[in-house]
Amino acid sequence: MDKKYTQFGLIAGLIFTALITLSYTQEGSVDADEVIENYDLPQVVKAIKHTKAYTWAGEPVPDNQDTRERVDRELLVNSYWQSSTILNMKMGNKYFPIIERILAEQGVPDDFKYLAMAESNLRNVTSSAAAKGYWQFRKAAAKDYGLEVNTEVDERYHIEKSTRAAAKYLKWLKKKYNTWTNAAAAYNVGPGNFSKLTRQQGEDNYYNLNINEETSRYLFRLIAFKEIMQNPNSYGFYIDQEDLYPSLDNTYVVEVTSSVPSWKTFAAEHGLTYRMLKYYNPWLIDSKLTVKKNTYYIRLPR
16 A cells, blocks of 8 residues: 555544544543544444343353353344344234234243244245245144145245244254253254254253354344343334334134135235235235135235
8 A cells, every 4th residue: 555545544543533532521421423423424333231141931041251252242243233123123013912922822932932033034934945934944844733835825924823833843842852942942953953962062951062153143143132122222222113013913814615716806806906915825825725625714904
C-alpha cells in the first residue's frame, strides 16, 4: 500500500480517537450523536453479560467454560442476526399456540417448541437429506409415526399432525436416553449415531460428548432461542403485537369424506384463491385428493 495512504489512515484514526475522548463528559458518558453523526452505520454493538443459570426442558445446563462459550456463541449469533430472529418471532406467534397445546397434551416440555424453530424456522422446508416439514421428518420416519405421505398428501407439512408425531418420537427418545436434553440431541444427530457416540466415549450426557459441530451447537441454539424469545427486550428486540403474524385461531375446518377432483374448484366454491387454500393447507401437495377411507379436515379462513 502507498505510504501516504497509510499515513493518512493513521492520522484519521488518531483524529477519531481524539473526538471520542473529547466527547466524554465529567460523568464518563459519550455524546454518541456528536461522535458518529457523520458515519454511515451508527450503532452500539456489545457483548452479552451472562448473569443467570440456563436450563433446557427443566434440566440444568452445566456451568463450565465450555458451556459458557457455547451459550455465548448462539446468543450472539441470534441476537445480531436480527432479520432471522425477528422472522422467527413472527412465525412463533403464528404457530406456537398450536404447538404448545399439543406438547402439553402429549406430556412433552414446552421448551421443545424451539426445536421446531431450530429445525425449520417454522417453515415447510426440505433438507439436503430429504427431511421435510416443520419438524423435519424423513419419509420412512414420518410413516413410522403415523403421518400420511404420498403423491397427494404430505402430512409432514401439517402443523397439528406433524407436531403430534414429533411429540411421540421425542417421548421415545427420552425413554431411551433418560433425559430430555439427550432426546433433543438424538433428534438432531439420529438415535443410531447418538448411541454409537455414547458407547465410544463412555458418556451418557450430551454436554460431555465430543460430537459433530452441528449437534454440538444444536442444544445451545435451542437455549438461545428460548432465552431471546422469552426476554426480547433484553436483547434489543421490540416488536409491536400488530407486526407479528396472526395465529391460526381465526380459521375453521371443513370435513372432507369423499374425493376432491379439483382443489381449484373447491377453493372457488369456498370463496378462496387456489394459493390461499394451499397457504392454509400446505400438506395438500397435488391439485386433487383421492379419498378412500380417511377423513380429511381442510383449514379455511373465516
